[in-house]
Amino acid sequence: MNDILFYDGFQDLFELNLDLFDTNIINLSIVLFVVIKFLGNFISTTLELRRKLIIDNLQNSNKKILLVKEELKKANKKLEDTKQSLIETYDFRFQTFQKRKLLFLEQVENYLIQSDFIKQNILTSQTKKVLANIYNKLVISIFNKLYNNITLSFCNSSNFSKKRKLLTNHYLKRLSGRN
Template sequence: MNDLFLFNNSFQDSFEINTDLFDTNIINLSIVLFVVIRFLGEALSDTLENRKQTIIDSLQNSNKKVYIVKNKLVEVKSKLELTQTEVENVYSSRFSYFKTRKQTLLEQVQSYLTQLQSLQKDSIEGQTKKVLSDVYDTTISKTFDTLYINLASAFKKSGNFSNKKKAITYSYLKRLN
């Protein structure tokens, strides 16, 4: 074995492995590793377990929130459908109401137009009757005036003019009223 080393013998003699020290180092290292693994392993295991539990709790909490949100979504969808149904009902009832109201208003307008036409016809007939009455009154009045003048001139020629004039005037006034 000495041939393998390129060192001379004096160095080899001075360099020796102390196996007692090596055994002690191995024992110390195993104790340290045991203590480290024992205490740090437990702490690491506890930390990992806590982290695992935190993650599980977060997932469960998230699942609960998802469940709540899904329930709220279903509730909102049902309310939306109910609201849409109500809106459609209100729309159809309002449409029906306005259609009926329109028909009623058209009938009222037609009635008013009929009344206006009747009133116009009555007004024209009334005005026609008034004009005819005025023409009749004027004609009768002029006729009586002419008759009075003719009678007056005829009675002037005769002797009893003043008594006959009073009788004719009285008769004329009576007919006018």
């Protein structure tokens, strides 16, 4: 086997570099070239995949942001519509309340006027009734006193029974309202 290595033609074909430093540099450069070549391809592929993943994530985030913005716009529009509806409802109910309040105040005023009118009518009719009762009692009292005075004076006179009948008839006619 040593014969093959020391064969003259073999050493010419394959020279051994006996300089160790040069050999290490060459080996290191070959290893670095291989590592850089394969590792560079791997890193560039990995970085490219990572870049695509980041771009996809950013695009998905942008889509989500657009969807959220759209939902926010819809929610704001719905909020504005609800707010406007509440304002309109409040205005309508306030106007209705004002109208009912005015109607109620008018009714109360009318009831007070009617109660004053009824009170006046009751006072007037009661006053007339009391005055009529007083007048009737006064007239009856006057006629009774007059009758007693006349009766007493006739009792003392000689024609008492004829005058008594005449006076009684006349008194009864006046009480019944016939003259």
